[in-house]
Amino acid sequence: MANIGVLIETDSTGVKIANYGVMTAAQGEGHQIIAFVMGIAATACTEILGRYGATQVIELSSQGENLAKSPDLQAGLIIDAVKEYHIDFLFGLCSSKGKDIMARVAAQTGAPLAQDCLSVDVAARTVVKPFFSGRTTATLQLNGSLVLCTIRPNAIEEKEAPVTAGAAVFSSARSNDGRLVIKEVKKNPSGRVDISEANIIITGGRPLGSADNFQILGKCADTLGGAVGASRVAVDLGYASHSMQVGQTGKTVSPRLYVACGLSGSVQHFAGMKTAKVIVAINNDKDAPIFQKCDYGIIGDLFEVVPALTEALAKR
Ligand SMILES: Cc1cc2nc3c(=O)[nH]c(=O)nc-3n(C[C@H](O)[C@H](O)[C@H](O)COP(=O)(O)OP(=O)(O)OC[C@H]3O[C@@H](n4cnc5c(N)ncnc54)[C@H](O)[C@@H]3O)c2cc1C
Structure with a gap:
């Protein structure tokens, strides 16, 4: 049995569809799935994330600090939440945002990180990921009390595993250290998904x-x-x-x-x-x-x- 945290990405429409495969990767006998959201109320996501097995949806809140502008603050909050909820595995989406945040979490915690995974075996603590432009794949063993991985969007077929999810807010006394501040985000002018x-x-x-x-x-x-x-x-x-x-x-x-x-x-x-x-x-x-x-x-x-x-x- 493992406590699996999933970093959920959202956009103006709510939870991005690409998260469902990541949630599916976390499902398994006796696993507790805790979904972490930012910039959206946990209560707005319980129905959809419960459908994919989340028993809890936790909104990470920064007590007045502008979370969206600071990836380091986001990573810090995630690290605090990981401790609070005794997370063994933290999964995320292998998107530009997911890769960036996970790298920051790995750097600050020293936890092993595998990016762009195609599958995960939680019991064996292994992941499969491609190398050499997809010509070959390797199975990696990740050892540590906390293991981090990002999963390639759409690599895992989504599967529902409905449970009733609770909602809560988690905040910690972190502040933006100002080392890196996002000044502007330019949206894709076509409005289409990346x-x-x-x-x-x-x-x-x-x-x-x-x-x-x-x-x-x-x-x-x-x-x-x-x-x-x-x-x-x-x-x-x-x-x-x-x-x-x-x-x-x-x-x-x-x-x-x-x-x-x-x-x-x-x-x-x-x-x-x-x-x-x-x-x-x-x-x-x-x-x-x-x-x-x-x-x-x-x-x-x-x-x-x-x-x-x-x-x-x-x-x-
Ligand atoms: C180190 C390196 C990295 C590279 N990285 C990438 C990469 O990331 N991505 C990438 O795409 N390429 C990459 N390339 C380039 C790659 O080798 C090819 O040159 C490129 O993918 C070919 O692009 P294409 O298929 O659009 O054009 P072409 O090879 O010119 O093919 C065009 C095709 O369209 C067909 N066609 C022509 N007219 C029509 C029509 N009216 N209707 C229907 N079919 C038509 C032709 O029959 C032809 O098969 C890389 C190359 C190198 C050396």
């Missing part, structure tokens, strides 16, 4: 030809509630921002559905998306290498196929 957390990604490559043409993919993604990704060539040519790049030198994604539009299927691109559950390729060259690596292939011009797909999906 590709690293998206369940559905429509990605475009070189043949898109311009930033304007990427809107074809944007419309399709909006119909499905997904995000838009890009190959490195499309980014280098200025058609898309680097935040959209998937691959070895871009982001690693693990969506349920990945639609590759006009991508040749390079190893460097695949390094970033090969854990996608279903890969659909649209390419006008029937011999394109991507057709060897996808689940479904559509041979055709993306400028015809994608709008037709968007129209068909909109009708559903």
Whole structure:
């Protein structure tokens, strides 16, 4: 039996869907799951987090200090809460925020940390994580009274394990030491979810030809509630921002559905998306290498196929 803390990430809509896989990783016979939230009332999250097994939802509060501006203060509060609730394992999302906070917690506590895990075995205290751009995975043993890990979004299939969750507020007498203050956060202007957390990604490559043409993919993604990704060539040519790049030198994604539009299927691109559950390729060259690596292939011009797909999906 273990006390497992889960750092929950929220946005303007509440608890991010990507947390559900992390909650699922924490489930297990006799485990107590304590979900920690910041910047949102615990009571607003008990229903949804209880559905995934949280017995308690704890709001971390900083007694008047602006938590959002100080990652160090956030990490300090988490460390105090970990002690208070006798946490053995602390799980988080492998997002830019999750990675940053967990690294701070690890630095301050000396606890072992594994980032970007694909699975966790709490009883064995092991995690599986990818190396060398996903060419290989390793099982790591994490020893310590507190073990930290972040889990790749969508790597673990979400599973409900409903319980009734209680809600409480935890605060400690920490203050912002001022060493690092977040001055401004620029939101993604598209309003779409970040590709690293998206369940559905429509990605475009070189043949898109311009930033304007990427809107074809944007419309399709909006119909499905997904995000838009890009190959490195499309980014280098200025058609898309680097935040959209998937691959070895871009982001690693693990969506349920990945639609590759006009991508040749390079190893460097695949390094970033090969854990996608279903890969659909649209390419006008029937011999394109991507057709060897996808689940479904559509041979055709993306400028015809994608709008037709968007129209068909909109009708559903
Ligand atoms: C060290 C290193 C790191 C790299 N990192 C990355 C990375 O992180 N991410 C990444 O993506 N790449 C990366 N690359 C680049 C990678 O090797 C490829 O060059 C790149 O992925 C190819 O991009 P693409 O598929 O968009 O273009 P292309 O290889 O030019 O492929 C375009 C495809 O579109 C098809 N096509 C053309 N017109 C149409 C149409 N109208 N409709 C449908 N299909 C059409 C063509 O048949 C072709 O298969 C890296 C390379 C190196 C050396």
